[in-house]
Amino acid sequence: xxxxxxxxKFILLQLADSDKTIWDLLDGWQFTLAEFISTxxxxxxxxxxDTDGKKLRLTREGKGRVNRAELRYMPRLCxxxxxxxxxxxxxxxxxxxxxxxAVRGRPAPKDDYYQGFVGELDVAARIALMNYxxxxxxxxxxxxxxxxxxxxxxxxxGLPSRIVVLDVDERIGDFIDGVNEKHGLTIEFLRxxxxxxxxxxxxxRFDAFSSEPLETESGMKAFLSRxxxxxxxxxxxxxxxxxxxxxxxKWFMVEESLLRMGCVITDVIRGFTIYPSVYFKEPKEPFLxxxxxxxxxxxxxxxxxxxxxxxxxxxxxxxxxPIVRWNEKIKVELVDPKESLAHPFSYGPxxxxxxxxxxxARKLAANIDRARQKPF
Amino acid sequence: xxxxxxxxKFILLQLADSDKTIWDLLDGWQFTLAEFISTxxxxxxxxxxDTDGKKLRLTREGKGRVNRAELRYMPRLCxxxxxxxxxxxxxxxxxxxxxxxAVRGRPAPKDDYYQGFVGELDVAARIALMNYxxxxxxxxxxxxxxxxxxxxxxxxxGLPSRIVVLDVDERIGDFIDGVNEKHGLTIEFLRxxxxxxxxxxxxxRFDAFSSEPLETESGMKAFLSRxxxxxxxxxxxxxxxxxxxxxxxKWFMVEESLLRMGCVITDVIRGFTIYPSVYFKEPKEPFLxxxxxxxxxxxxxxxxxxxxxxxxxxxxxxxxxPIVRWNEKIKVELVDPKESLAHPFSYGPxxxxxxxxxxxARKLAANIDRARQKPF
Numbered sequence: 148x149x150x151x152x153x154x155x156k157f158i159l160l161q162l163a164d165s166d167k168t169i170w171d172l173l174d175g176w177q178f179t180l181a182e183f184i185s186t187x188x189x190x191x192x193x194x195x196x197d198t199d200g201k202k203l204r205l206t207r208e209g210k211g212r213v214n215r216a217e218l219r220y221m222p223r224l225c226x227x228x229x230x231x232x233x234x235x236x237x238x239x240x241x242x243x244x245x246x247x248x249a250v251r252g253r254p255a256p257k258d259d260y261y262q263g264f265v266g267e268l269d270v271a272a273r274i275a276l277m278n279y280x281x282x283x284x285x286x287x288x289x290x291x292x293x294x295x296x297x298x299x300x301x302x303x304x305g306l307p308s309r310i311v312v313l314d315v316d317e318r319i320g321d322f323i324d325g326v327n328e329k330h331g332l333t334i335e336f337l338r339x340x341x342x343x344x345x346x347x348x349x350x351x352r353f354d355a356f357s358s359e360p361l362e363t364e365s366g367m368k369a370f371l372s373r374x375x376x377x378x379x380x381x382x383x384x385x386x387x388x389x390x391x392x393x394x395x396x397k398w399f400m401v402e403e404s405l406l407r408m409g410c411v412i413t414d415v416i417r418g419f420t421i422y423p424s425v426y427f428k429e430p431k432e433p434f435l436x437x438x439x440x441x442x443x444x445x446x447x448x449x450x451x452x453x454x455x456x457x458x459x460x461x462x463x464x465x466x467x468x469p470i471v472r473w474n475e476k477i478k479v480e481l482v483d484p485k486e487s488l489a490h491p492f493s494y495g496p497x498x499x500x501x502x503x504x505x506x507x508a509r510k511l512a513a514n515i516d517r518a519r520q521k522p523f
Numbered sequence: 524x525x526x527x528x529x530x531x532k533f534i535l536l537q538l539a540d541s542d543k544t545i546w547d548l549l550d551g552w553q554f555t556l557a558e559f560i561s562t563x564x565x566x567x568x569x570x571x572x573d574t575d576g577k578k579l580r581l582t583r584e585g586k587g588r589v590n591r592a593e594l595r596y597m598p599r600l601c602x603x604x605x606x607x608x609x610x611x612x613x614x615x616x617x618x619x620x621x622x623x624x625a626v627r628g629r630p631a632p633k634d635d636y637y638q639g640f641v642g643e644l645d646v647a648a649r650i651a652l653m654n655y656x657x658x659x660x661x662x663x664x665x666x667x668x669x670x671x672x673x674x675x676x677x678x679x680x681g682l683p684s685r686i687v688v689l690d691v692d693e694r695i696g697d698f699i700d701g702v703n704e705k706h707g708l709t710i711e712f713l714r715x716x717x718x719x720x721x722x723x724x725x726x727x728r729f730d731a732f733s734s735e736p737l738e739t740e741s742g743m744k745a746f747l748s749r750x751x752x753x754x755x756x757x758x759x760x761x762x763x764x765x766x767x768x769x770x771x772x773k774w775f776m777v778e779e780s781l782l783r784m785g786c787v788i789t790d791v792i793r794g795f796t797i798y799p800s801v802y803f804k805e806p807k808e809p810f811l812x813x814x815x816x817x818x819x820x821x822x823x824x825x826x827x828x829x830x831x832x833x834x835x836x837x838x839x840x841x842x843x844x845p846i847v848r849w850n851e852k853i854k855v856e857l858v859d860p861k862e863s864l865a866h867p868f869s870y871g872p873x874x875x876x877x878x879x880x881x882x883x884a885r886k887l888a889a890n891i892d893r894a895r896q897k898p899f
Contacts, residue, residue, distance in 0.1 A: 153657075156657060156660075157657060177656070214660050214661070216660065216680070216681055216682055217654065217659070217660035217682060219612070219614045220612075220614055220615070220618075220650070220651065220654050220659070220680055220682065221612070221654060221655065222609040222610060222611050222612060222651035222652070222654065222655050223609065223610050223612060224608065224609060224610075225601060225603050225604035225607070225608055225609060225610050226603065226610070227601050227602065227603035227604065228601035228603065228604060228606075228608075230608040230609070231601070231608075232600065232601055232604075232606040232607075232608060232792070232793070233598040233599065233600060233601060233606070234598060234599050234600075234601050234602070235598050236595070236596075236597065236598060236599060238595045238596055239596070242596075274596070275596065275598035276598070278593065278596050278597060278598065279597065279598050280553070281529075281532060281533060283593070283596070284532075284590050284592065284593035285590070304592070304596055305592055306592055306593060306596065395787050395789075395839055395841055396787075396841065398787050398788075398789070399782065399787040399841055402778070402782060402787060402788055403782050406775065406778060406779050406782060411771050411772075411774045411775040411778060412774075412778055412788060412791060413771075413774070413791065413793075414791050414792075414793060415788060415789065415790050415791040415792075416608070416790075416791075416792070417608070417789075417790060463771055465771055465772065465775055
């Protein structure tokens with residue numbers, strides 16, 4: 148659908164007054180990655196956009212296409228809260244210090260699980276928003292997937308009455324066990340694959356759930372169904388959803404699923420969570436070869452972070468009733484073949500090596516791979 | 524559903540470190556007005572809350588109930604953007620000056636139409652957000668109901684290619700005609716009642732629509748259906764919805780309606796729009812007698828503004844298909860008898876006199892009146 152919008156102008160407006168790297172442009176992009184690639188390529192081929200190999204800039208003709216009046220009235224994302232709506236009071240500094248210390252030596256993201264954790268500040272911001280809505284103190288909280296180690300930060304506040312982590316990755320359980328012991332915390336860990344039935348003891352037991360679901364249709368359905376199944380009536384959920392990799396049709400499907408599960412959406416805050424796309428030393432960022440392969444011009448190759456963001460969706464479970472029943476199995480696709488077939492990267496660059504880059508980047512790479520294997 | 528949440532703590536947390544007027548408390552309240560009344564009354568009767576007749580404060584026992592750790596980690600609403608996510612660049616100052624001058628002598632809110640317009644700054648903020656999403660420049664925009672005179676501010680930017688206002692109030696049409704003439708604008712006005720069929724010439728013609736719908740079920744359905752009917756495929760909508768007077772069940776109904784109409788919700792920004800509840804000289808604020816009647820303690824009677832806020836919902840019409848067909852009539856209720864029967868104000872204070880206070884306040888008063896007439 149967003150194809151029906153003139154996406155060119157968003158790039159033109161961004162470059163109107165200053166040259167920018169490809170990462171700067173991605174930072175301001177509100178549509179899919181696929182649309183980004185096709186839009187900048189189109190502008191380049193039309194001679195509206197040029198590059199010195201590092202930064203992109205508009206040509207004279209490109210500048211002529213900028214609607215100056217539109218630019219004049221373009222607001223800025225709030226510099227104080229970065230569009231998150233809230234600002235963190237001082238005690239979060241101490242929390243962040245403790246959290247950073249506690250998660251040293253955390254497990255590296257693993258390819259098989261499409262992991263890749265969000266930054267510590269973003270973890271703190273999520274706790275702040277949850278607390279703003281009264282969803283932390285004395286609450287029973289369940290996390291489905293926790294490579295972000297939100298559980299540890301939550302536990303360090305001392306506020307929740309119970310924290311349960313479900314994750315397929317045993318290493319996260321081991322790490323949490325260690326943190327529990329070292330810091331005197333009581334986070335419960337259960338190895339669990341969202342494809343399988345939920346332990347009955349978890350049903351309708353929790354006040355809040357949080358997750359960063361896999362952004363495939365089956366992934367969204369599974370993660371949200373499991374979360375909703377764990378919520379008591381009136382419980383709340385928090386999850387992330389991107390515009391970079393989830394089309395408007397997928398957003399529609401997600402919202403429809405939520406309503407069918409008796410949940411009402413109360414907040415959708417764009418760009419609330421930032422994924423630091425490079426996290427470990429010597430990153431071999433899989434986006435890089437993808438972009439190099441698909442973009443029709445040279446660009447600054449030094450990978451920059453902070454542009455991969457997701458919207459935070461908050462919902463309340465008025466009458467929680469998961470569309471995947473708690474004891475039902477569901478096959479979770481790591482990629483959506485249909486969406487990946489439409490992907491401009493398709494049939495392109497090589498599969499990244501094991502252990503490279505974050506979850507979302509690897510998911511994208513896997514999309515391509517899948518698309519190559521199943522041409523139609 | 525929010526009845527299942529412990530609402531007491533939100534009042535306790537707000538009063539923990541400073542005494543506040545009833546209006547300060549309302550400003551921070553995230554639930555319904557009815558829940559506000561019952562919560563503060565309960566706290567007062569339990570001896571947790573007291574008053575000097577002006578400000579409310581916690582008693583010693585009340586302070587003992589505050590969760591200090593929860594308070595420590597309570598974030599602040601961003602002071603820079605007031606939680607709107609964006610900040611306005613300088614050109615908006617000039618726009619605001621021009622807008623304020625242009626709307627001098629605007630029609631006073633009229634009781635029959637449940638009007639009551641939002642402040643000029645909020646009108647500017649809405650334009651800024653719309654422009655942020657690329658929904659203003661060179662766009663055909665339709666406003667359903669325009670006592671806010673958003674049309675005038677939009678026209679003064681010079682950005683939209685067409686602005687059409689539908690409003691039942693002929694005085695707004697006359698006023699807009701005058702503004703058009705004086706400022707050389709071309710806003711189109713059509714007298715229209717949302718209950719009636721839409722002029723066929725408006726169907727699927729617009730890129731964007733904006734409205735502050737009447738918050739009854741039939742009102743929401745009518746305003747949103749008419750708006751969606753006017754949108755082209757891929758068009759966008761902006762509308763306000765409160766938590767003060769719309770229950771979570773009503774939010775659910777609104778979201779379900781949107782999805783049924785082929786629209787996907789892209790943003791829900793709480794408290795984006797502030798209604799200045801007192802606007803004209805010598806306000807006879809109908810909330811005042813209502814609160815005086817229902818609250819079990821004295822409070823500062825000088826009415827303060829800025830606490831009546833609505834969330835801004837943005838949606839994109841993936842496949843626009845209104846649930847009320849364009850040529851179909853719909854009866855719009857000014858109040859929802861079911862919701863008003865559950866209202867704690869019911870059977871209470873007298874109906875406010877004609878011309879008093881803003882739209883929402885009068886709607887509330889009408890609710891009571893209706894509830895009195897139809898006890899069950």
